[in-house]
Amino acid sequence: MTLQKQIQNLKQYNGKKRENKVFSVYLNTSPEQAGKKWEIELKKALNNLAERTKQSDSHEEKNQAKTIIQKVDTEIKNNTSELKRGLVLFTTADEDLWFFKLLQVEVDTHFHWGDEPDVEQLEQLKYSYPFTGIVLLQQDKAQLLETEIGSLISETNYTLNLNTDEWREHQGPQGDDLTQGGSKKDEFKERVKENQKRWFKNLAFNIEKKAKKEGWSQLYLIGEKKEIETLSTMFNRRINKIIPSNLLGSNTDKILDTAFES
Structure with missing residues (x-):
């Protein structure tokens, strides 16, 4: 309800x-x-x-x-x-x-x-604190927190599949980190320059679709400055707040504290 x-x-x-x-x-x-x-x-x-x-x-x-x-x-x-x-x-x-x-x-x-x-x-x-979607981004991973009046309603995680260039939606931990070490890290770096905009456009499409379905009033983006600035250009709706901070994987309370700081 x-x-x-x-x-x-x-x-x-x-x-x-x-x-x-x-x-x-x-x-x-x-x-x-x-x-x-x-x-x-x-x-x-x-x-x-x-x-x-x-x-x-x-x-x-x-x-x-x-x-x-x-x-x-x-x-x-x-x-x-x-x-x-x-x-x-x-x-x-x-x-x-x-x-x-x-x-x-x-x-x-x-x-x-x-x-x-x-x-x-x-x-x-x-x-003051309407229905809000908070998107956290860090390279090939993203997290979505839905909140209202300062309460967490739901949490969804996304992981980029490098084989299909699609964002896989799932609950709970985000699985293997494709950006940590060895050949996978090198492969990720090589493909970022060529594909990042398309990846972010796909993510933004998924997020906007969910925002419309659920009826969000606001949208916040949190992550590394260049990444979220690029991601923000992919949306057709207003971004209410951009927070340049790598908080993906942090305690939910810490994320919400940061998001709602005036």
Whole structure:
């Protein structure tokens, strides 16, 4: 389900009709914060929710709050090792509504208790970090990361087949490196001058076809300066960002951090 569809579903959720309270959490978990500021903020917010609902005339609301406090605390603690720069969580006590995303971008810490999820900041994030394809290139290998609101959606790898001059799409590790050592390296160097533009044109065609099918809003290119500048000329669509850095094979978090730096 696309994020836009998820947001539409969230906006249509009516907790009052279903007699369900909704807890909305936006938590900045950036590692640059002093200590673990997010832990203090989360604990304070959960304590405030407990105190607030103690004053409620509704026994059901009190019970829902207790369940949600435990649920949110457990879910976030269980994901501590996976935390990146931010997270978004919406939930009801019975999980009739449940939305949880870890983000590679920061959010403004905010908590809301009410009859509907507070999606305002989520919509802002979607606008600021739309559906984006990030292409990393290094000679005969390429990697495509699809992201939205700072979250990795999918990863696809491409390897150039020197026998057919076609880019083979596959998941996971990229296989043998045709550019490392011996006769294969020499063969690759000899053929680069003659064929690089055609190779890059084929890659750009594959990427543009996928971009159109999936409905990307933006396209980023990352790689060695001359290579990605050449690749960028092969596209019929706008390139939103070019980053001259050899990051292919790097940790995904590092790649996304670099891509989303302002």
